[in-house]
Each structure stands twice: as structure tokens, then as C-alpha cells.
Amino acid sequence: MAADVIRIQGLTRTYIMGANEVHALDGIDLTIAKGEMVAVMGASGSGKSTMMNMLGCLDKPTSGSYELDGERVEVMDRNQLADLRNRRIGFVFQGFNLLARTSALENVELPMMYERARKKDVREAAVAALARVGLADRSSHLPNELSGGQQQRVAIARALVTEPALLLADEPTGNLDSRTSVEVLALFQELNDNGLTVVMVTHEDSIAHYAKRIVELRDGRIVRDEPVNPRGNAAADLAAIDARKKGNA
Amino acid sequence: MKPQMLIRIALRSIRRTKMRSTLTALGIIIGVGAVIVMVAIGHGAKSRIEQSIKNLGTNMVVITPGAANTGNVSQGAGSFNRLKIEDAEKLKRESVLLADVSPVIMAFGRIRGNNGTNWRCPVYGVDPAYQNIRDWQVGQGQFFDARDLRARRKVCVLGATVALQIFGDGEGAALGQEVILRDVPFTVIGVLAPKGQTASGTDQDDVIIAPYTTVQERLAGHQFIAQILGSAASPSDVVAAMTEAKAIMRESHKLGDWEESDFQVKNQADLADAATGATDVMTILLACIAGISLLVGGIGIMNIMLVSVTERTREIGIRMAIGARPADVLLQFLVEAIVLSLLGGLLGVALGYGGSWLVGRLTGWPTMIDGVTVSVALGFSAAVGVFFGFWPARKAAALNPIDALRYE
Numbered sequence: 001m002a003a004d005v006i007r008i009q010g011l012t013r014t015y016i017m018g019a020n021e022v023h024a025l026d027g028i029d030l031t032i033a034k035g036e037m038v039a040v041m042g043a044s045g046s047g048k049s050t051m052m053n054m055l056g057c058l059d060k061p062t063s064g065s066y067e068l069d070g071e072r073v074e075v076m077d078r079n080q081l082a083d084l085r086n087r088r089i090g091f092v093f094q095g096f097n098l099l100a101r102t103s104a105l106e107n108v109e110l111p112m113m114y115e116r117a118r119k120k121d122v123r124e125a126a127v128a129a130l131a132r133v134g135l136a137d138r139s140s141h142l143p144n145e146l147s148g149g150q151q152q153r154v155a156i157a158r159a160l161v162t163e164p165a166l167l168l169a170d171e172p173t174g175n176l177d178s179r180t181s182v183e184v185l186a187l188f189q190e191l192n193d194n195g196l197t198v199v200m201v202t203h204e205d206s207i208a209h210y211a212k213r214i215v216e217l218r219d220g221r222i223v224r225d226e227p228v229n230p231r232g233n234a235a236a237d238l239a240a241i242d243a244r245k246k247g248n249a
Numbered sequence: 250m251k252p253q254m255l256i257r258i259a260l261r262s263i264r265r266t267k268m269r270s271t272l273t274a275l276g277i278i279i280g281v282g283a284v285i286v287m288v289a290i291g292h293g294a295k296s297r298i299e300q301s302i303k304n305l306g307t308n309m310v311v312i313t314p315g316a317a318n319t320g321n322v323s324q325g326a327g328s329f330n331r332l333k334i335e336d337a338e339k340l341k342r343e344s345v346l347l348a349d350v351s352p353v354i355m356a357f358g359r360i361r362g363n364n365g366t367n368w369r370c371p372v373y374g375v376d377p378a379y380q381n382i383r384d385w386q387v388g389q390g391q392f393f394d395a396r397d398l399r400a401r402r403k404v405c406v407l408g409a410t411v412a413l414q415i416f417g418d419g420e421g422a423a424l425g426q427e428v429i430l431r432d433v434p435f436t437v438i439g440v441l442a443p444k445g446q447t448a449s450g451t452d453q454d455d456v457i458i459a460p461y462t463t464v465q466e467r468l469a470g471h472q473f474i475a476q477i478l479g480s481a482a483s484p485s486d487v488v489a490a491m492t493e494a495k496a497i498m499r500e501s502h503k504l505g506d507w508e509e510s511d512f513q514v515k516n517q518a519d520l521a522d523a524a525t526g527a528t529d530v531m532t533i534l535l536a537c538i539a540g541i542s543l544l545v546g547g548i549g550i551m552n553i554m555l556v557s558v559t560e561r562t563r564e565i566g567i568r569m570a571i572g573a574r575p576a577d578v579l580l581q582f583l584v585e586a587i588v589l590s591l592l593g594g595l596l597g598v599a600l601g602y603g604g605s606w607l608v609g610r611l612t613g614w615p616t617m618i619d620g621v622t623v624s625v626a627l628g629f630s631a632a633v634g635v636f637f638g639f640w641p642a643r644k645a646a647a648l649n650p651i652d653a654l655r656y657e
């Protein structure tokens with residue numbers, strides 16, 4: 001049981017818009033074990049982002065319970081939630097959300113600035129994280145001097161630098177071309193192989209099939225929850241794409 | 250987050266909006282600068298005044314004509330000068346606590362040396378005790394004595410400036426020569442040691458001293474008794490001596506119990522108070538100006554910090570999303586406000602130093618900047634930052650991560 005990273009039960013999130021209520025999440029039960037890689041799918045407005053925000057402790061549920069690593073989240077105060085976001089969760093946003101006019105390296109360093117008990121060398125860890133996403137030579141670039149894919153990779157490096165156990169990514173490939181998308185998924189698969197639990201939102205089946213499990217939402221409810229079979233290998237696909245390109249040239 | 254990190258973030262954010270930050274801090278810059286200049290001038294003047302009053306002599310008691318409320322219209326013109334030689338003589342005779350008493354008769358008119366040089370300066374008719382009261386030293390020759398006074402001898406002692414201007418700077422050049430006051434020749438028997446200028450810039454050495462009896466007799470119609478000076482035997486006697494002098498003076502003027510005194514008795518402390526009283530008022534006024542300008546500057550800072558918090562809502566959201574606690578966000582914006590106002594304070598101090606130097610150069614007034622003023626000014630600027638930066642910072646810290654992230 002302790003192997004469950006996420007356990008949510010009867011989770012609802014209701015937005016009150018004047019007279020009417022929007023049930024963005026309408027009773028979600030979901031358990032995700034350590035080492036899983038889950039793709040969350042669903043039509044636009046089905047509640048995917050809302051659920052990711054709950055999982056990332058950025059928003060509070062209207063009702064229901066959420067346990068992260070066996071700890072109940074809804075009873076925590078703002079400081080505890082901040083520490084949770086800092087240490088346990090890496091969040092990759094739909095729109096990158098890098099600090100403007102701040103270099104890639106400093107963006108990656110940022111989460112470590114808020115670590116209470118910092119053990120490692122900040123600069124060293126940030127450089128390593130950037131190298132891991134293949135951006136070692138772009139560390140001094142500002143966000144507006146990077147391509148969309150590069151910005152997304154900086155955001156991933158920032159999410160990973162504190163070595164969280166859970167990576168949450170809301171449409172990590174939404175703004176990327178197909179090759180870069182596969183590249184990001186190859187990185188996710190590699191991280192997942194090394195034990196990181198990954199939950200990502202995507203609209204595309206071609207991306208979702210790199211996950212181990214697909215959860216589909218509709219109108220705030222889970223309508224499908226099944227393993228992926230057969231599962232894609234992003235690294236192999238990436239090599240194939242590159243080989244084809246070379247052949248064309 | 251480490252303090253130096255917070256300061257770095259603050260400096261960077263201020264640098265990014267240089268123009269806006271400068272304009273915001275301008276209130277504090279000008280406020281602090283102006284206060285430092287004014288305090289420097291006030292301090293300089295006060296210390297000069299106190300210094301020169303100390304130079305007046307010790308244990309001195311001064312009796313001047315006129316009631317305490319000198320602006321009084323009901324006093325007739327003739328009744329204004331009510332000091333008489335008899336007052337001084339009566340004080341000298343009857344006072345126990347005043348060791349020395351001397352009237353000061355002021356005479357005026359053209360002065361000519363027996364070598365034909367013309368000069369213009371006040372002539373004081375005084376008692377030989379005057380030298381003691383004022384603690385004046387004779388440089389060459391000697392002061393006149395009681396016999397000169399009694400015999401109404403036409404002798405005088407020159408201030409150093411007068412001696413130099415009429416008889417040149419030769420050693421003893423003035424001694425034995427004559428100065429002619431209104432056709433009356435006075436023999437120079439001494440020259441005073443130089444004393445320099447007073448706070449107000451008057452040359453204390455530009456004066457001629459003669460026995461009051463002679464001045465009264467020879468220069469009749471061209472003189473009046475400006476004051477009577479006395480000196481108490483010891484500093485602890487000064488207050489008692491003043492009471493005694495007042496009683497003797499009232500008797501001398503034959504004043505009834507209900508009548509107001511038509512003279513004033515003061516000591517050096519009173520003189521110092523009167524002279525520095527104006528600067529005290531100025532200091533209080535300055536404090537008010539400082540308070541108002543810092544208040545205005547602080548409101549400017551609060552305004553700009555509120556704008557900054559709104560502008561950077563997304564940044565706040567990002568920081569919270571990756572693990573910043575509310576206190577981290579609060580501290581970030583508070584430090585930014587403090588750094589901004591402290592920078593304003595520092596620039597204000599620099600401006601104050603420059604301004605004081607300039608005022609000193611242009612007007613010749615003495616200026617004095619002390620460390621206390623500077624540290625109080627800087628402390629106040631920092632306090633303004635804390636006070637006016639707290640609310641915007643708290644507003645930032647109270648944001649919900651998801652709301653801040655969604656902010657457009």
C-alpha cells in the first residue's frame with residue numbers, strides 16, 4: 001500500500017460562476033502506484049488541468065480526499081503545501097511558466113533557493129539538470145532567446161532538479177512539433193525507467209501510447225482507465241525519425 | 250532563501266525599472282537631502298553661537314534697558330533708555346554678590362589719528378573692571394585704572410584692528426599716539442590682544458575703550474548707556490546675583506511694587522537660549538518637514554510596490570508553484586521596498602553632503618554634518634520601507650498559487 005504515490009477518492013472541484021456551478025471535477029477516484037507513467041486524456045474542458053492542479057497541490061479540492069505518499073494533503077497548511085511542491089512534486093506547465101528575463105540556469109536553480117535543508121551545490125545540480133535535458137550549452141540564454149521546445153526542456157529541468165518522486169506535466173508537448181514531442185517523451189520514459197512516477201496530460205493518442213496507462217476524463221469524471229498495449233518506445237521512434245530525415249536529405 | 254539572494258533579487262528588479270524606481274525614490278532622496286543640509290546649517294550656526302557666547306566672559310550678568318516685552322507700544326520714546334550712571338554706581342556700592350560692575354556707554358562719531366588717518370568704529374566708555382568682566386587681555390601697554398577714571402583722563406585702549414588701521418602694525422606704534430574723537434584727543438595707553446569675529450561676523454577688535462567718566466563728560470550728547478555689565482564672584486552665585494541686581498535696580502529706579510521693571514537682567518545662559526532658541530525652532534520645523542517628506546516618499550513606495558506586485562503576479566505564482574512559502578514571497582517584496590527606500594536614503598545623504606558643502610562655499614556659513622543625523626536619516630528611510638512595503642508584500646504573500654498563475 002505504501003507503494004501508492006497518489007490516492008484520491010471522491011474528489012470534486014466546483015467553480016461557482018455567479019448563479020451556476022461548474023463541476024470541473026465530479027467525483028474522481030484514482031490510485032497511481034510508484035513507477036507508473038499515466039497519460040490523462042479527454043476533450044477540452046473535461047477537467048484535466050483542474051485535476052493536475054489538485055495533484056500538484058496548487059489548488060484545493062471542493063470535497064474528497066487526496067493522499068500523496070500516504071499523507072493527507074487537504075489538512076495541510078500553506079507552508080506544508082509549499083514544501084510538498086518544492087520537494088515531492090515536479091510540475092511542468094502547459095505554458096512553460098519560466099521566469100522572464102532570468103537565464104535558463106537561474107530558472108533551474110530557483111526551486112533549490114526555496115529548499116529548507118539544502119544539501120547539494122545549487123549551481124552544480126542546475127548545470128547537471130540542464131545537461132540532462134540536452135541544454136548544457138544554453139544555460140545563459142534568457143527564455144525569450146530559446147525555442148519553444150528548449151523552453152519546455154528548461155521547465156522540465158526545473159521540475160526535476162529537486163529530484164521529486166512525482167512528475168506532473170500538463171500538455172508538455174502541446175506547443176512542440178512532432179519530433180521534439182517524441183524527444184520529450186523519450187526523456188520521460190527514461191526518467192520513468194529510473195523510478196520516477198509520471199502523470200501527463202495529452203490530447204494525442206500518438207503521445208499517450210508512450211505511457212503505461214491511460215485515464216480518460218469526460219465532464220469531470222473518469223470514463224476510461226486502462227493499460228497501454230502495445231506501448232511505444234520513444235527513444236527508438238526518435239532514432240527512426242532521425243534516420244528517415246537523413247535518408248531524405 | 251538567503252538574505253544576499255533576496256537583496257540580489259531586489260536590486261535586479263529595481264534595476265529593471267530604473268526610471269520608475271528613481272522617480273519613486275525621489276521623494277525620499279529630496280526629503281533626506283534637504284533635512285541633512287538644513288540640519289548641517291543649523292548645527293553649524295548653533296555651535297558658532299554657543300562658542301562665541303562662551304567667549305563673552307565668565308559669570309557675566311547683563312542689565313539692558315527696556316521692559317521684558319520690548320515690543321510694547323505704550324512705552325514712550327523717552328522712557329525707553331532708563332539706565333543711568335547712578336544705577337551702575339549704586340550696584341557697585343551695594344551689591345555683595347557682584348564682584349565687578351561696569352556701565353557700558355556707547356559713543357559714536359568720526360575718529361581721526363594724530364597722523365591724519367580717518368576711521369569709524371564704536372567707542373565704549375567703561376569702568377576698569379570691564380576688562381575683568383569680559384576677560385580681555387591687553388596686548389601692548391596697559392588698561393586704564395581707577396585713577397584715570399576718577400581724574401577723567403583722556404586716555405584710551407585700542408582694539409587690535411583699530412590700532413592696525415590707524416597706526417600700522419609696528420610693535421608699540423600706537424602707544425603714546427593720540428586718537429581724536431569729536432575734536433577731543435585721547436592718548437593711547439594700550440592695545441588689546443586680538444579676539445577675532447563673533448558668530449554674526451562682527452569684528453570684536455574694531456573698538457575703542459575709554460574711561461566712562463571721560464566719555465560722559467567729553468562726548469556729552471553723543472552717547473547713551475547701552476548696558477551695565479557685572480560679574481558674579483562664582484558661577485554658583487550668578488542666579489542670586491541677578492536677583493540682588495534686580496532689587497537694587499528697582500530701588501534705584503524707585504519702582505513701586507506693582508510697577509513693571511523698565512530694565513532686564515540676564516545671564517549668559519539666557520543669552521545663549523535667546524540666540525539658540527531660533528535654531529531650536531528651526532530644528533523642530535525641520536523634523537516636521539522631514540516627517541512629511543518621508544511620509545510622501547513612503548506612500549510613493551507603497552504605490553509602486555502595489556503596482557509591482559500586480560505586475561508580477563505570474564512570477565509570484567511560479568515561485569509558489571515551485572515551493573516558495575508565503576513568508577518567502579512576503580520577504581522578497583519587503584526587502585525590495587526596504588532596498589528601494591534605503592537606496593533613496595543613501596542618495597539623499599550624498600545629496601545632503603553635496604548641498605551642505607555648496608551652501609558653505611556660497612554663503613560662508615559654517616555647516617556641520619554629524620553621524621547621528623546621517624544614521625537617523627538612513628534608519629528612517631529603512632523604516633519607511635518596512636512600514637509602507639509591508640502591506641503590498643502581504644498582499645503578494647496571500648495570493649493563491651493557482652490564481653496567481655492564471656493571472657493575465
Ligand SMILES: Nc1ncnc2c1ncn2[C@@H]1O[C@H](COP(=O)(O)OP(=O)(O)OP(=O)(O)O)[C@@H](O)[C@H]1O
Pocket residue numbers: 015016017022023024042043044045046047048049050051
Ligand atoms: N478558474 C475557473 N473558473 C471557472 N471555471 C473554470 C476555471 N478553471 C476551469 N474552469 C472550468 O472547468 C472546466 C475544466 O477546465 P480544465 O481547465 O480543467 O479543462 P481541460 O480539460 O484542462 O481543458 P484543455 O484541454 O482545454 O486544457 C471547464 O469547463 C472550465 O470552463
Ligand SMILES: [Mg+2]
Pocket residue numbers: 048049050094170
Ligand atoms: Mg488544460
